[in-house]
Amino acid sequence: MTADIRYFELNTGAKIPSVGLGTWQAEPGVVGDAVATAIKAGYRHIDCASIYGNEKEIGLALKKLFEDGAVKREELWITSKLARSDNAPEYVQEALNRTLRNLQIDYLDLYLIHWPVRIQKGSVDFNPENLVQPDIPGTWRAMEALYDSGKARAIGISNFSTKKLRDLLAVARVPPAVNQVECHPSWQQQKLHEFCKSKGVHLSGYSPLSSPGSWIKGDVLRHPVVGMVARKLGKTPAQVCLRWGLQMGHSVLPKSTNEARVKENLDVFDRSIPEDLFAKFSEIVQARLIRGDSFVHHTCGPYRCVEELWDDKTISNV
Ligand SMILES: NC(=O)C1=CN([C@@H]2O[C@H](COP(=O)(O)OP(=O)(O)OC[C@H]3O[C@@H](n4cnc5c(N)ncnc54)[C@H](OP(=O)(O)O)[C@@H]3O)[C@@H](O)[C@H]2O)C=CC1
Numbered sequence: 001m002t003a004d005i006r007y008f009e010l011n012t013g014a015k016i017p018s019v020g021l022g023t024w025q026a027e028p029g030v031v032g033d034a035v036a037t038a039i040k041a042g043y044r045h046i047d048c049a050s051i052y053g054n055e056k057e058i059g060l061a062l063k064k065l066f067e068d069g070a071v072k073r074e075e076l077w078i079t080s081k082l083a084r085s086d087n088a089p090e091y092v093q094e095a096l097n098r099t100l101r102n103l104q105i106d107y108l109d110l111y112l113i114h115w116p117v118r119i120q121k122g123s124v125d126f127n128p129e130n131l132v133q134p135d136i137p138g139t140w141r142a143m144e145a146l147y148d149s150g151k152a153r154a155i156g157i158s159n160f161s162t163k164k165l166r167d168l169l170a171v172a173r174v175p176p177a178v179n180q181v182e183c184h185p186s187w188q189q190q191k192l193h194e195f196c197k198s199k200g201v202h203l204s205g206y207s208p209l210s211s212p213g214s215w216i217k218g219d220v221l222r223h224p225v226v227g228m229v230a231r232k233l234g235k236t237p238a239q240v241c242l243r244w245g246l247q248m249g250h251s252v253l254p255k256s257t258n259e260a261r262v263k264e265n266l267d268v269f270d271r272s273i274p275e276d277l278f279a280k281f282s283e284i285v286q287a288r289l290i291r292g293d294s295f296v297h298h299t300c301g302p303y304r305c306v307e308e309l310w311d312d313k314t315i316s317n318v
């Protein structure tokens with residue numbers, strides 16, 4: 001196993017940098033500095049979304065970095081995502097244009113349908129009455145038009161189960177390049193991983209540290225297997241989780257707004273997890289952290305329960 005896994009090649013032929021900076025819950029007032037710190041430290045991939053509410057500040061930071069000559073647009077990989085309230089064919093083009101205006105760029109490297117979920121345009125809260133049946137084939141045709149236009153150089157999906165991905169592949173003219181899903185040593189997505197691999201869809205792992213500081217409060221960084229591997233390799237638990245993702249073949253999107261941790265999370269290319277230690281990760285009990293409970297309801301919207309959202313009868317084996 002070569003230690004240097006800097007890129008993964010997508011089905012478009014493009015190379016996605018293997019470590020991207022996450023920006024969800026990166027607060028206004030600090031997210032711009034985090035992006036600047038990351039890019040100066042060597043990150044070339046920023047994971048954004050309209051729903052994160054911080055694309056304007058990221059755009060300002062990018063503009064300054066370009067003006068100062070710290071990086072060129074073509075050296076960066078910028079992903080953004082179609083919000084749930086824009087998940088309808090007629091809203092897709094304007095949603096992308098809004099994101100491009102906010103980010104102050106003229107194309108995205110990757111545009112994803114954020115969730116297989118639609119809420120009424122203008123909804124801001126989690127009222128279940130706002131949940132609407134999405135027209136995924138229709139939205140995908142609108143995404144394909146963005147791909148054809150060159151404004152989105154790759155298109156993909158996020159939070160799609162194996163079944164939802166299979167259904168999409170059956171109607172897609174342009175196959176999705178990426179499925180961005182929760183993925184870390186305590187939610188390894190084995191079945192989805194195999195399916196994506198068999199179809200040439202790159203799996204990008206979100207919450208690769210299990211989102212420890214947020215309300216999600218995942219604790220994979222404290223798992224004994226992660227700790228043991230970290231001690232043996234002389235790396236931190238976070239670096240071990242990220243390295244595990246890279247060796248699985250996934251790009252990873254750690255979020256940090258702390259300068260030292262931003263740098264720590266990119267320092268994952270000098271050591272591989274050897275096979276005997278890598279095998280230990282199969283002992284880790286699996287549980288999904290981001291269940292999407294707010295997107296299901298016993299009477300409203302298309303999904304009656306989380307098992308229907310994920311097409312999975314065993315959301316967790318805990
Ligand atoms: N498509 C989707 O639906 C989703 C996409 N995402 C994407 O994935 C990104 C990452 O996921 P996210 O849920 O943010 O969680 P992560 O797993 O990246 O964890 C982020 C948390 O870990 C802390 N942290 C960062 N680095 C370290 C470290 N080296 N050691 C210890 N703690 C650390 C951060 O705090 P601090 O900032 O203080 O360092 C923050 O609290 C998101 O930001 C977003 O871009 C996430 C969820 C859903």
Ligand SMILES: CCCCCC/C=C/C=O
Pocket residue numbers: 024049290292293294
């Ligand atoms: C209250 C439910 C929110 C689900 C998490 C959505 C995370 C999105 C990040 O991209």
